[in-house]
Amino acid sequence: MDASNNIGNRTPGGLSRRNLLKYSALGVSLAGVSSLLAACGGEEGAGANISTKLLRIHLDEDISNLDPAFNAGHTNTTVRANIFEHLVTYRPDKFELVNELAEKFEPSSDGLRYDFTLKKGIQFHGGYGELTAEDVKFSYERIAGLTEPKIKSAYRSDWIALKGVEVHDKYSGTIVLKEPFAPLLATTLPVGSGEIVSKRAVEERGEAFGTSPIGTGPYEFVEWKRNQQVVLKKFANYGGAANYADKPLWGELRFVVIAEDNPTTIALETDELDFAVLGPTTVARVKKNNSFEVIEKTSLRYNWIGINAGHPNFKNKDVRLAVIHGIDVPSIIAGAFNGQWTRATGIVAPGMPIGYWKDAPVYQRDLAKAKEFLAKAGAQGMKIEMSVSTGTPGGAKVAEIVQANLNEVGFDVKVLVQEGGVFNQATPEANAQKQLFYMSYSTKPDPSWSTKWFTSDQIGEWNWMNWDNKEFTRLHNEALVEIDPAKRNEMYIRMQQLMDEDAVALWVAWPTASLAKRKGLKAPVRPDGDFIPWTFGRDA
Structure with a gap:
């Protein structure tokens, strides 16, 4: 049996207990496993050695809702990203728009109407x-x-300007906006807001x-085992809308939930993962492993x-200003992120096309x-309380540093460490009781x-x-x-100034996305570190 499919003795959520016990019994340190594995495999024909039956992708926190x-x-x-498709989308490796479900997509000159014609014969999963x-509408x-x-x-x-979607016939319609x-x-x-769902499936399944x-x-979708794994299988009746990429290669995509950095690295080294999100403290270790390559993107x-x-x-x-002036951000970046991340000074990173506030204060x-x-x-x-999620890399260390810093200021800080799903999916009432919290938000271009x-x-939401x-x-x-980029730029800078004036946030970092892939x-x-697992392939 192919080693990458020999999963019978694995714990569902990640690293095999048998492997851990085996290496311990042999007296092999886990830190040295990488060199052991590297010595067992050559680099020639590396792609051919990867089974197409199963691709194992790391999730650094559990999912909660795929709607x-x-x-x-x-x-x-x-x-x-592997389950849903859009009328138009970005290529897997660049911010370049391509048609996906749309055979034709034509904006009007005034930016208020977008005519689309669907590719025919595209099937929904599950016999829907x-x-x-009508599904687009x-x-x-x-x-x-x-x-x-x-x-x-x-x-x-995302759809605040939407007046409605006019349906012309089974395969064509027009997106109509109230304003540009x-x-x-x-x-x-x-x-995400452009992903197309099955109307009938949503109506039948409701919240489920x-x-x-x-x-x-x-x-x-096949299954979700909480805090363990999500399993998807190749759709036998896939309509091939994403013809901008190679055909899907993998029989199964298995997303393995491992919230902590060291267990993630061990899972890579012991052949439990093919692709992983790395924490800053483990990047150097994985780079030394000849079985893997590390991709780095400033997100x-x-x-x-x-x-x-x-x-x-x-x-x-x-009180808010006491917090902002009392926390040592460089120490957080050094202690929690191994000094590898760029200090943030606002919401908008330098890589964003517009809106970067280059003169923002650095506290x-x-x-x-x-x-x-x-x-x-x-x-x-x-x-006061400081809340962090186990699913946010470095969160516990950030809280530890914040606690020490603010206790020295004169606060009495209690740290609350919560599982990612609980932290993110708390009720509005629970979120209203959060006091200080460390958070990481993804964004788009x-x-x-x-x-x-x-x-x-x-x-009451995010x-x-x-x-207010x-x-x-x-x-x-x-x-x-506003269509004028220069005017939009000024608006986004002013928004960040308002946040600074009201002292509601202390910006920590614009993270570097470090991703490990098997050779x-x-x-x-x-460019921002996002990836779509189904588009992965094998090197020739």
């Missing part, structure tokens, strides 16, 4: 029939809140659709420490000033996808800082319909 209308994190996106223009209008019963999708702002919408072709249609999704993609995502301005402890701006720790602000607020000795989460209407700034919300909405595996990756 495009209720996406709750980057791992959900990674899995969904052929894709039609339902998918977009559902997220926009235009269907009955209405849903409250956190992504409805600058991000439509950047972050709505080619990304999020854990039993039906799309037209090259892989269909657009942003990591920050949020301050819940709606919580009684932090309604006073002086260095000032203990005296932090104590002064805390004293001014009369809050010395205040008991338009700054609206970064600012949208901090608008007033996101309070605006956990409970920050009307000017910020107004600028965000105006920038969506012989061909893995296209976009």
